[in-house]
Amino acid sequence: MLRQALILSSHREYAQTMRNELLKLDAKMLVNVETDGVRAMQLAPQQYDLILLDATLDLMDGLQLLQFIKNQSPATKFVVVSDASEEGARALAYQNGADFFIERPRTPESYDLALQAIQGLFKTGTVTGPLPSDVGAPPVSLVDILQMHCLSGDSILLMVKGSQHSGDIFIYRGEVFHAQYPGRGGENAFREMIRWDNGRVRIKTIKLTQAPPRTIETPYRQLLDAAGLAEDMTPQIEQQGGDLFVVASETTPSTAALAVINEAPPRDPPPPPASNIFFPDPALSPRGNTPLPRMNSHWRVTLTGELLEGSQVAEPDRCAFITTFIYRKMADVAVALEVDYFNEMTLLGPHLQQVLVADNLGVRHGVFDAPWTNETMRAQYVKWCCEQSL
Amino acid sequence: MNKAFEKIALIEGIIAAAFVADGGNLLGWCANSVISPENLAFIAQTCRSVLSASSAEQRAAHTGIVSFGNKTLVFRESEPGIFMAYLDSPVDEGVLRWLFGQVTPLLAEEGVKLE
Numbered sequence: 001m002l003r004q005a006l007i008l009s010s011h012r013e014y015a016q017t018m019r020n021e022l023l024k025l026d027a028k029m030l031v032n033v034e035t036d037g038v039r040a041m042q043l044a045p046q047q048y049d050l051i052l053l054d055a056t057l058d059l060m061d062g063l064q065l066l067q068f069i070k071n072q073s074p075a076t077k078f079v080v081v082s083d084a085s086e087e088g089a090r091a092l093a094y095q096n097g098a099d100f101f102i103e104r105p106r107t108p109e110s111y112d113l114a115l116q117a118i119q120g121l122f123k124t125g126t127v128t129g130p131l132p133s134d135v136g137a138p139p140v141s142l143v144d145i146l147q148m149h150c151l152s153g154d155s156i157l158l159m160v161k162g163s164q165h166s167g168d169i170f171i172y173r174g175e176v177f178h179a180q181y182p183g184r185g186g187e188n189a190f191r192e193m194i195r196w197d198n199g200r201v202r203i204k205t206i207k208l209t210q211a212p213p214r215t216i217e218t219p220y221r222q223l224l225d226a227a228g229l230a231e232d233m234t235p236q237i238e239q240q241g242g243d244l245f246v247v248a249s250e251t252t253p254s255t256a257a258l259a260v261i262n263e264a265p266p267r268d269p270p271p272p273p274a275s276n277i278f279f280p281d282p283a284l285s286p287r288g289n290t291p292l293p294r295m296n297s298h299w300r301v302t303l304t305g306e307l308l309e310g311s312q313v314a315e316p317d318r319c320a321f322i323t324t325f326i327y328r329k330m331a332d333v334a335v336a337l338e339v340d341y342f343n344e345m346t347l348l349g350p351h352l353q354q355v356l357v358a359d360n361l362g363v364r365h366g367v368f369d370a371p372w373t374n375e376t377m378r379a380q381y382v383k384w385c386c387e388q389s390l
Numbered sequence: 391m392n393k394a395f396e397k398i399a400l401i402e403g404i405i406a407a408a409f410v411a412d413g414g415n416l417l418g419w420c421a422n423s424v425i426s427p428e429n430l431a432f433i434a435q436t437c438r439s440v441l442s443a444s445s446a447e448q449r450a451a452h453t454g455i456v457s458f459g460n461k462t463l464v465f466r467e468s469e470p471g472i473f474m475a476y477l478d479s480p481v482d483e484g485v486l487r488w489l490f491g492q493v494t495p496l497l498a499e500e501g502v503k504l505e
Contacts, residue, residue: 030429178446184412185439185442322444322447325440325443329439329440330436332436333433333436337425337461337463337476339459340459341458343458343459344456344457345454345456345457346454346455346456347441347444347449348455349449349450350450350452351450352449352451354444354449
């Protein structure tokens, strides 16, 4: 089903026309437009069912970008739009993961043809890429998938699609760390999600390379026990391509299977203790005249999520992750608002205040203790950031 | 809720505003531009996920101010849901107080406590 689409093109007029054409298919469809390839790299492509991208973007090779995004979101359908129907570009597009290649439509008739081709991708569920479509995938037992990944100690993102909702469950090192769907997060969201459609949903899996934010502390087995679902079914699991398809048995679970379920999960090495890792303190940087205000901690990441430097940074990986997470979420918001990405963000809390300052190269993230922080100090930090190289 | 948002739409500088309940329902919205209610709901939910993730990192936050050039997105989460406003101006603490000074009583009339 085509619910969300992204048009990635440097040609604004074409992008707007194509957006209008897509909306004719379904007025409820969410169609975003992005004109900057670098910024597009910051979007979460998994949210899109369809991405239409130009073979050539301003300052970027669209086909290379295709390969990059396809790796992040193999289930998304990609249509490459080219100004010329060159065989070389067509072959390279398919090689890099395109599902379809079209010449840029310029007439109403050619737009109609392009739309027919797009509809065909979603009607038939056939793809030319290496992975099967999720559109035709049968619903699977979410509990079985959860148990399998938790028992295996996996770090994985389960993108869950029910008939009425969709959401994400983050499993890290065999434990459920976080669950979310629009309107709900944490353990409450998890409890709801495992009951969607009587537990049979469509699932896509994506490997996690970093620890997600943790909102669920309860061990996964207790979570399932609490829901009374831990021993309901014996899974038969087969894997096709990158997606998992599980057919739950309707027979009584075998003793052997229960033994597996009841077996203690493999122990992961304990997480490293929180430490204060001191990077070169940017406060010592000679650039600018503005002194760094008194802060709790601060750090800088690149737009690809690499932590470059920081001060008083405990758990650097998590700091980099949360900054990148916020940046990407706000990138989604910027696209929805059709504006440039944010340059400043302030988060106010009862105990801490946070300031993020971003440009096209990176993000600085500062944390202040709320009781003795005021607007002047936050503004001073922004000014200091602007005097440094992001 | 519609009455409140009819008044919120008249607040100076407001481009769009919305309130999304805890369950994800868009309870009220207004827009002085072509921003669709679906987009507003998506934005509000995205802001909520940012607050949720920050809380998970032991940095609880209830209010966010995001500058997109000269435009600013403000959001505040409370028990019944999340309120967001998109403004055509920069926002400092004074503007923030002024904004919520106007919005809070309007929402309170509809039974929503934005504290």
